[in-house]
Amino acid sequence: MQKWQLESSQELADDVFITNSKLNNRNQPPPNASKSKAKSSTPLADKIRPNVLTDYIGQDDVLGGKTSLRSLIESGDIHSMIFWGPPGCGKTTLANIIAKSGKSKANMRFIQLSATSSGTQKVREVIDIAQKDRTMFNRQTILFMDEIHRFNKAQQDVFLPYVENGTIVLIGATTENPSFSLNNALLSRCHVITLQKLSSANVVTILKSALNNIEDYLDLDDFTTGNKYKIKADDQALKALGNFCDGDARKALNGLEMAIRSKIIIYNNRDITQPIDDERLPTIIAVTEKDVLESLQRSHLQYDRSGEEHYNIISALHKSMRGGDENAAMYWLCRMLKGGEQPTYIARRLIRFASEDVGLADNQALFIAVAAYHACQFIGMPECEVNLAQTVVYLARAPKSVECYMAYDRVKKNINEWKGPLPSVPLHLRNAPTSLMQKLGYGKGYKYNPDYDKPVQQDYLPSCLLNIDFFKERKFDN
Structure with a gap:
């Protein structure tokens, strides 16, 4: 009943809006504007994600030709793995493709969580459902954990027994080196797939693919005519985005969307009293290199001070x-x-x-x-x-010398690896501020160097170390 009331309220609001819009069709937004706005709020990068490997662009080293990962995905034989790569290189997209393959070929269930918004309690809830699915329907669950490095190493232990017994297939995505951000027990149970930054050419290909149906993706209507906008972008604009985004396809797509919406705002703010040549034709929005550079500035580079x-x-x-x-x-x-x-x-x-x-x-x-x-x-x-x-x-x-550095390193190694009690300071090198110490022989036989005109012959190391030269360097040929 409540759902019907909400839908009816929305329909009523739309009807009122349409009635009002008839008064001046060229000065009002289109019907269902609120729905269109909600729909268009989804980022372009999420709307154009491919669903099959044949549409996936980049990462040929791990997915090209007859690579083992590609064969496993195509056959639906999915195992736990960690995708490690920079932002926007295709980790989430690849996980979604794997999910669809697993669902169609092995009847696997897919759950997506993010460590930024879901805690271990949510993970346990998913695992509980996965256990029931496996018991009742013999169906395995793929759990995709985005930003898995945001879980500390203790929290990551929640996955271990269920990855081990096959209750879940864990696919983790991380921008941080798994050697440091994931615990060893989890790493030993998952295959690490390293994804690289996308090349500029890869990014341009993705942008061109998005442009094919971008009017539908972004739900762009010209409210002055009721027609769809026709979006065009020249090659220089796409190349600028490809070069600018540092291998991050998401950043490039966001930049393209910003440039398009900026151009549309400029178009909508024009003098609408001017006649339109032909209202039956779509309004062409042309994105240039200048538009791209104005919409997206290189405000930061890929650099994490803790990463x-x-x-x-x-x-x-x-x-x-x-x-x-x-x-x-x-x-x-x-x-x-x-x-x-x-x-x-x-x-x-x-x-x-x-x-x-x-x-x-x-x-x-x-x-x-x-x-x-x-x-x-x-x-x-x-x-x-x-x-x-x-x-x-x-x-x-400057000229270089590691003589001091290497000598000190050898001293540290000697002390760290010494077996038994460390050698005592020779008696003649010890200070003797009290009569008791003097009676015990502290400082006895020490030669005060300034009293001698020539170098003094005396030992400054314990007797067991007298044959060691910490400054003896070992040279390596190129």
Whole structure:
């Protein structure tokens, strides 16, 4: 009864709207406007998801030709797996395709959850239903857990027994390295599929496919004529989106939708008293490269200060400086800063580099790195960019020596691997501030170096370590 009342109320509202719209057809939105608005609120990326592998674009390394994953999906032989890849590379789309294949070929049930909005209690509810389905109907359940890395490692344990006994087939999607974000027990039960950023060509292909029926996807009607808009986008606009989105198809599709809707708003705000050439023809909305660039700015790069890309780029910066490539070092520095990295974090890494890699070959490097850290504190971003850039170039061009770093590393290894009690400090090196200590022999026989004109012959290590040289380097051929 309540549902009927809601529907009847909506029909009545629509009837009133239609009656009013007859007074001035060209100045009012179309009937069912509220329904159209709700329908169009779904992002374009969700509306155009392919349902079969033949329509899936990209990831040829894992899905192309006769790859094992493609064969398993096509046969409906679905096993637990983790999709690891950057945003917008097709993880959710691939999971949906697998679900449809499993449902049609193996009568499997598909449940989609997100770790951002569903907790372990919801997962347990799904598992409880899955157990009943398996017992009563011999039907297996595919549980797709988006953003699975948002569950901590203790929460991830909820999946383990049910993946193990086959109650559920778990498909997880994550943008974070599973080695760090998922627990080992879960990883051992799932096959990790690594998905890459989409190429610009892949993204352009996806955009062209979306344009084929985009008027229906976006439910775009010209309320001045009642006809559908006809959307066109030139090749340069699509290439700009493909190059701009950093391999993220969702971002590219959102950018296209924004550009289209922006153009429509401009069109609707025109002087509607001007006559239309032919109201029977669709209104053409042409999206250009300029429209795309105005609608979507490169406001952020793929960079997560707590994620894998953070460590990848700082590693690239470190290795570029170590290799003496100031050109590459400047690039990775800029990538970090443009991605929102704290300049003081980078400065701290440069201080470390100055001692670890430049070391004794140029003692001035440490002072310069510390000065860069102070500069970041004093003036902040964006002014301190040039201070960091100067330091990065200096460190990249500086001579390198790991003698001190390697020697200290050997000392640590010696202490960590020492068997038995650590050697005591030789008596002659000990301080003797009390008479008791003096009677015990503390400091006895110590030679005070300033009292001698020549180097003093005395031991400074425990006797058991006298034959060890921590500075003895081992060289490797290229």
